[in-house]
Amino acid sequence: MQNTLKASVTFDGVGLHSGKPVRMILKPASAGHGICFRRTDIALGNTMVPALWDRVERTPLCTRLVNASGVAVSTVEHIMAALAGCGIHNVMIDIDGPEVPIMDGSSAHFVRGIMQKGLRRLGVPVMAYQMLKPVTVSQDGATATLLPSNRLTIEFHIDFAEAAIGRQSKTLDLRNGSFARELCDSRTFCSRSDVETMQANGLALGGVPGENAVVFDGPQVESGTGLRHRDEPVRHKMLDALGDLSLAGGPVFGHYIGERAGHSLTNTLLRAVFATPGAVRQVSCDAAMTARLPGQGLVWAEIPTDARRVA
Numbered sequence: 001m002q003n004t005l006k007a008s009v010t011f012d013g014v015g016l017h018s019g020k021p022v023r024m025i026l027k028p029a030s031a032g033h034g035i036c037f038r039r040t041d042i043a044l045g046n047t048m049v050p051a052l053w054d055r056v057e058r059t060p061l062c063t064r065l066v067n068a069s070g071v072a073v074s075t076v077e078h079i080m081a082a083l084a085g086c087g088i089h090n091v092m093i094d095i096d097g098p099e100v101p102i103m104d105g106s107s108a109h110f111v112r113g114i115m116q117k118g119l120r121r122l123g124v125p126v127m128a129y130q131m132l133k134p135v136t137v138s139q140d141g142a143t144a145t146l147l148p149s150n151r152l153t154i155e156f157h158i159d160f161a162e163a164a165i166g167r168q169s170k171t172l173d174l175r176n177g178s179f180a181r182e183l184c185d186s187r188t189f190c191s192r193s194d195v196e197t198m199q200a201n202g203l204a205l206g207g208v209p210g211e212n213a214v215v216f217d218g219p220q221v222e223s224g225t226g227l228r229h230r231d232e233p234v235r236h237k238m239l240d241a242l243g244d245l246s247l248a249g250g251p252v253f254g255h256y257i258g259e260r261a262g263h264s265l266t267n268t269l270l271r272a273v274f275a276t277p278g279a280v281r282q283v284s285c286d287a288a289m290t291a292r293l294p295g296q297g298l299v300w301a302e303i304p305t306d307a308r309r310v311a
């Protein structure tokens with residue numbers, strides 16, 4: 001069955017790129033509403049920004065949604081991952097600025113806030129997207145693939161020059177609360193030179209190494225109290241992929257494989273999936289399919305409470 005929140009939940013923070021304070025309020029919504037942002041700082045015109053793949057403006061650094069009137073919301077991927085991972089299908093997201101608050105750079109605050117309020121069942125089946133044939137896209141040595149599967153599996157491979165990252169691979173079935181248990185607290189990351197380039201271009205102004213991003217500088221790692229997982233970077237890429245895939249407009253049954261992929265390529269993949277005849281079909285989930293959705297089986301006690309030093 002489709003879910004929404006039992007009650008509104010508010011997140012206060014700063015935008016990673018703008019550095020400006022922002023308040024975001026998730027509000028319950030009815031079945032079939034889907035996930036939609038609403039810019040409450042803009043008084044006139046169309047302020048609704050639906051969280052859908054065809055509203056994505058492809059940029060390398062984050063996932064940015066833009067409506068037909070040019071009203072935008074940036075850095076939506078971590079809240080989208082939290083909603084998908086908790087099994088929330090309908091919510092109105094009021095936001096008083098152009099960028100989702102970065103919190104600690106992961107989805108953990110969002111997951112805890114959502115699960116504290118709890119889910120309300122709406123008595124209407126979930127509409128999901130079932131992959132029927134493989135679709136692959138490539139760009140600049142990166143590839144993203146979706147294969148048919150009766151569940152959502154995310155497989156990711158990264159290969160970074162920074163010695164402290166190097167080559168990392170991980171595959172996870174997004175069932176039985178695995179998102180909250182294994183991915184939701186992994187933080188965004190970059191290299192020290194990326195930070196300098198971004199800040200010279202007026203970006204990442206709200207970034208605080210170790211507080212809301214892990215920064216790799218050769219053998220040095222600025223990670224606050226330490227990495228939360230030895231392979232925190234690849235886990236974060238999987239978190240991003242879940243958020244970006246959920247812009248399909250509902251849960252996806254497929255096996256996603258990302259090889260050095262990013263936000264832009266995952267969106268290109270969704271565009272290719274929907275443009276390829278017979279590649280995907282929309283299905284109304286029966287009880288067995290619903291049981292395989294991300295968010296089913298999520299246990300409060302398994303949600304990470306704090307940064308854990310592992311290395």
Ligand SMILES: [Zn+2]
Pocket residue numbers: 077078188236240
């Ligand atoms: Zn991210």
